[in-house]
Amino acid sequence: xxxxxxxxxxxxxxxxxLGASIGLGLRDHGVDVIVADVSPxxxxxxxxxxxxxxxxxxxxxxxxxxxxxxxxxxxVVAAELAAYPNALVTDVASVKLGPLxxxxxxxxxxxxxxxxxxMAGRERGxxxxxxxxxxxxxxxxxxxxxxxxxxxxxxxEDMILDLGAVPIELTAETHDExxxxxxxxPQVVASLMAARLVDGPDAALGLTGQGLRDVTxxxxxxxxxxxxxxxxxxxxxxxxxxxxxxDLDAVIxxxxxxxxxxxxxxIAEAIAVGNTGVARIPGKHGQDRRFAQLVxxxxxxxxxxxxxxxxxxxxxxxxxxxxxxxxxxxxxxxxELAVLPEAEHKLVSELEARGWRIAAVSA
Numbered sequence: 001x002x003x004x005x006x007x008x009x010x011x012x013x014x015x016x017x018l019g020a021s022i023g024l025g026l027r028d029h030g031v032d033v034i035v036a037d038v039s040p041x042x043x044x045x046x047x048x049x050x051x052x053x054x055x056x057x058x059x060x061x062x063x064x065x066x067x068x069x070x071x072x073x074x075x076v077v078a079a080e081l082a083a084y085p086n087a088l089v090t091d092v093a094s095v096k097l098g099p100l101x102x103x104x105x106x107x108x109x110x111x112x113x114x115x116x117x118x119m120a121g122r123e124r125g126x127x128x129x130x131x132x133x134x135x136x137x138x139x140x141x142x143x144x145x146x147x148x149x150x151x152x153x154x155x156x157e158d159m160i161l162d163l164g165a166v167p168i169e170l171t172a173e174t175h176d177e178x179x180x181x182x183x184x185x186p187q188v189v190a191s192l193m194a195a196r197l198v199d200g201p202d203a204a205l206g207l208t209g210q211g212l213r214d215v216t217x218x219x220x221x222x223x224x225x226x227x228x229x230x231x232x233x234x235x236x237x238x239x240x241x242x243x244x245x246x247d248l249d250a251v252i253x254x255x256x257x258x259x260x261x262x263x264x265x266x267i268a269e270a271i272a273v274g275n276t277g278v279a280r281i282p283g284k285h286g287q288d289r290r291f292a293q294l295v296x297x298x299x300x301x302x303x304x305x306x307x308x309x310x311x312x313x314x315x316x317x318x319x320x321x322x323x324x325x326x327x328x329x330x331x332x333x334x335x336e337l338a339v340l341p342e343a344e345h346k347l348v349s350e351l352e353a354r355g356w357r358i359a360a361v362s363a
Contacts, residue, residue: 004029004030004031004162005158005159005161005162006026006029006031006063006155006158006159006162007031008031008061008062008063008155009031009032009034009059009060009061009062009063010026010031010032010033010034010061010062010063010064010065010159011033011034011036011055011059011061011063011064011065011080011084011087012033012034012035012036012051012052012064012065012067013036013037013064013065013066013067013068013076013080014036014037014066014067014068014076015035015036015037015039015042015043015045015046015051015067015127016042016067016068016125016126016127017121017125017126017127017129017130017134018067018092018118018120018121018134019035019037019046019051019065019067019092019127020035020046020049020051020126020127020130021051021120021130021131021132021134021135022051022065022067022092022135022159022163023035023046023050023051023052023130024049024050024051024130024131024132025132025133025134025135025162025163025164026052026159026162026163027050027051027052027132028132029162031162032053033051033052033053034052034053034054034055034056034059034061035047035051035052035053035054035055036055042126042127045126045127045128046127046130049127049128049130051127051130060084060086061084061087062086062087062088062155063087063088063089063090063155063156063159064080064084064087064088064089064090065090065091065092065159066080066089066090066091066092066093067091067092068091068093069093069225069228070093070094070095070098070099070228070229070232071228071231071232073091073093073099074098074099074102074103074106075102076091077089077091077099077103077108077113078103078106078108081108081109081112081113085109087112088112088113088114088152088153088155088156089112089113090113090114090115090116090153090156091115091116092116092117092118093115093117093232094117094179094183094184094229094233095176095179095229095232095233096115096117096141096143096172096175096176097143097172097173097175097176098176098232098233099115100115100143100145100172110145110147110148111147111148111152112148112152113147113148114142114143114144114145114148114153114156115142115143115172116140116141116142116143116156116160117140117141117143117175117179118134118135118138118139118140118141118160118163118165119138119139119140119141119179119183120134120135120138120140120165121134125222125225133164135160135163135164135165136163136164136165137164137165137166138165138166139165139166139168140160140163140165140166140167140168141168141169141170141175142156142157142160142167142168142169142170143170143171143172143175144169144170144171145171145172150169176233176236177236179233180233180236180237180239180240181236181240184229184230184233184236184237184240185237185240185241185244186218187218187219187221187226187229187230188230188237188241189215189244190215190216190217190218190219191219191221191226193215193216193219194216194219197216209325210323210325210334210336213325247270250266250270251266251267251270253266254266254267255267291320291321291338291339291340291341292338292339292340292341292343292344292361292362293336293337293338293360293361293362294336294337294339294344294347294348294351294358294360294361295334295335295336295337295358295359295360295361296308296334296335296336296337296351296356296357296358296359297332297333297334297335297356297357297358297359298332298333298334298335299331299332299333300331300332300333301331304333305324305333305335308335308351308356309322311350311351311354311356312337312347312351315346315347315350315351317339317343317346317347317350318339318340318343319337319338319339320338320339320340321337321338322335322336322337322338323335323336324336334359344361348361
């Protein structure tokens with residue numbers, strides 16, 4: 001059992017992916033975790049997976065984590081504040097301004113409430129998909145407000161640190177605008193692009209590569225949950241999508257008359273601005289640093305990928321990132337290795353000397 005910061009009893013309300021993962025992580029640190037859910041079967045399933053224990057007489061949690069859908073977050077937080085007048089209460093909903101304003105309108109005790117949002121998740125939901133390490137290295141926003149001090153909310157930060165996440169302080173409004181840009185609008189874009197595939201010919205889908213998979217990966221998400229999230233953060237998301245719509249209209253106009261004056265420039269500038277934007281996405285450990293990319297051909301046989309990774313280590317090059325892609329219709333995979341630019345030449349030379357086939361190199 002590793003050293004922990006949080007020593008208080010914790011009550012988790014909601015036994016879905018986030019609630020159960022928080023429970024699993026805290027239990028790994030020896031914290032007494034209570035799991036409560038409006039659904040007895042969901043609650044028992046989370047308990048069966050080790051996320052905590054059932055509520056009992058005499059429970060006196062110092063920290064309560066509300067992990068329920070956004071449309072009922074404020075109501076559940078208010079109920080927990082009333083039921084446990086000495087407890088600090090947080091929630092992990094993906095929107096922060098709406099619940100805060102609702103709680104203020106209800107007259108809830110905001111001196112004991114601080115909303116948070118872990119930037120972590122999986123395509124699958126529920127306690128069966130929960131993981132104790134779900135939050136490792138992930139940003140976890142604390143949405144501060146004037147009614148509570150961070151000193152009073154110290155237990156929340158202790159929990160975040162115990163779970164291996166990185167606390168980030170933002171206002172509720174700034175948080176909602178940020179997630180509209182980096183999470184909520186991308187979900188809409190991914191879903192709309194994936195919708196184009198419904199009537200796509202089989203011959204086209206048979207050509208699918210990693211680009212399409214990257215763009216549509218998050219499209220396999222729960223529609224019911226996203227109706228709630230997008231409805232709760234409608235204005236910021238709509239603003240991002242309006243800007244995207246304007247850019248799309250400009251590209252469509254250029255494509256309608258590709259030989260017209262300025263059309264090729266408009267297309268080129270759209271792609272170039274995208275290069276600039278993607279370059280701003282933080283890399284490993286949040287660093288704003290670009291890596292060289294090597295694509296290595298790997299036979300689709302047991303042990304080949306492990307052999308490649310072992311030999312990269314033997315060469316003495318640190319692997320910064322890894323992506324895999326299968327070549328349609330061929331018994332071969334493509335391993336895209338990201339390394340520091342200064343290590344690129346050495347790794348290419350060493351791998352080729354060991355018989356590996358390098359399909360592409362890009363800086």
